[in-house]
Amino acid sequence: MSVVDRSFDDPLKLEEQGSALLAGGIMAHGFQCGMLWGAALAAGARAFRLFGTGPQAETAAVNAAQRLVESFRTSNSYIDCGDITEMDWRKSKGVLKFIVKGGPIKCFRMAAAYAPDAYAEIDSALSGNTFDAPSPPVSCAALFVKTAGASEMHAVMAAGFAGGIGLSGSACGALGAALWLTSINNIKSGDSKMDLQNSDGIDLMDRFVKSSDYEFECAAIVGRKFENVGDHSEFLRLGGCSQIIQALAENLAS
Numbered sequence: 001m002s003v004v005d006r007s008f009d010d011p012l013k014l015e016e017q018g019s020a021l022l023a024g025g026i027m028a029h030g031f032q033c034g035m036l037w038g039a040a041l042a043a044g045a046r047a048f049r050l051f052g053t054g055p056q057a058e059t060a061a062v063n064a065a066q067r068l069v070e071s072f073r074t075s076n077s078y079i080d081c082g083d084i085t086e087m088d089w090r091k092s093k094g095v096l097k098f099i100v101k102g103g104p105i106k107c108f109r110m111a112a113a114y115a116p117d118a119y120a121e122i123d124s125a126l127s128g129n130t131f132d133a134p135s136p137p138v139s140c141a142a143l144f145v146k147t148a149g150a151s152e153m154h155a156v157m158a159a160g161f162a163g164g165i166g167l168s169g170s171a172c173g174a175l176g177a178a179l180w181l182t183s184i185n186n187i188k189s190g191d192s193k194m195d196l197q198n199s200d201g202i203d204l205m206d207r208f209v210k211s212s213d214y215e216f217e218c219a220a221i222v223g224r225k226f227e228n229v230g231d232h233s234e235f236l237r238l239g240g241c242s243q244i245i246q247a248l249a250e251n252l253a254s
Contacts, residue, residue, distance in 0.1 A: 001037075004043075005042050005045060008045075010049060014187060015184065016038075018180050018183040020183055021196070021198060022034045022176060022180065024196060025080055025082060026171055027197075029216070031217075032079050032164070032171055033072070033079060035072070035110065035114055036068060036069065039068045039072075039122075040061075040065045040160035040165055043160050045153075047156055047159070048156040048157060051126075051156075053155070054136070055138050058133070058138040058156055058159035059131045059229050061156055062160050062166060063125050063131065064122050064160060065162070065166030066166035067125045067166075068121050068160075068165075068166060072114060072117075075110075075113065075114060134234070137236045137237065139161070140172075140173055140174045140232070140236060140240075141160075141162050141174050142155040142159040143245060144178060144249060145158050145181065147249040149252075158173070161173030161176045162232055163232050167228070167229070169218050171217055171218070172218050172221065174241065174244060174248055178204055178249075179204060179205075181252060182252065185200075185252070186198070208247065210247070211248075212244055221244070222240065
């Protein structure tokens with residue numbers, strides 16, 4: 001996220017630091033690679049700068065996230081951290097094994113290769129002046145951010161998380177947005193450590209699984225993947241995932 005933001009000459013230090021809990025595929029759970037979460041946030045930040053707030057900006061962010069997912073998958077074959085690293089981070093020796101196998105070097109190389117691709121995909125996806133946008137709500141992640149009382153900028157930044165990042169059906173985008181806001185709030189309170197065992201994050205994950213019937217992936221929770229932004233928007237208008245959004249927003253207003 002930091003590299004892409006700076007490529008657009010728009011650094012967002014607090015928000016970049018706040019993405020730490022998404023590392024390792026959401027607190028080292030092996031879901032979507034942290035680079036993909038970060039790139040989607042960078043796309044949302046760019047959409048906010050270009051289009052402001054509202055359905056058009058959120059739609060632009062989701063469109064960009066869809067392209068980011070496909071680009072990442074093309075380059076790395078997978079989008080999930082667990083598949084890429086071929087390991088379970090949650091095992092007691094997971095981090096040690098990752099280091100011994102040269103994992104950090106591989107990840108740095110991946111990041112160096114993906115950052116210019118991410119910049120190009122975002123720039124291309126947002127180059128149009130208008131986007132056909134459905135009536136709000138557009139994105140589950142953006143709706144969560146608003147429900148939690150965070151800023152409109154943060155809502156647009158998180159919009160691309162919709163449907164498991166770019167409607168891909170992977171781990172819940174609202175959960176990713178909740179962990180991101182939790183991390184931002186912790187930093188504002190003076191805690192800037194990158195701790196994948198963050199107690200607030202663990203509590204949030206616990207609330208999430210209880211509200212999602214212990215499913216993490218959007219497609220499993222909903223029972224399908226969304227066809228497009230309009231399909232996802234209609235699902236939200238009919239009350240889809242409202243229980244999850246409310247559970248995540250509890251005690252998180254900022």
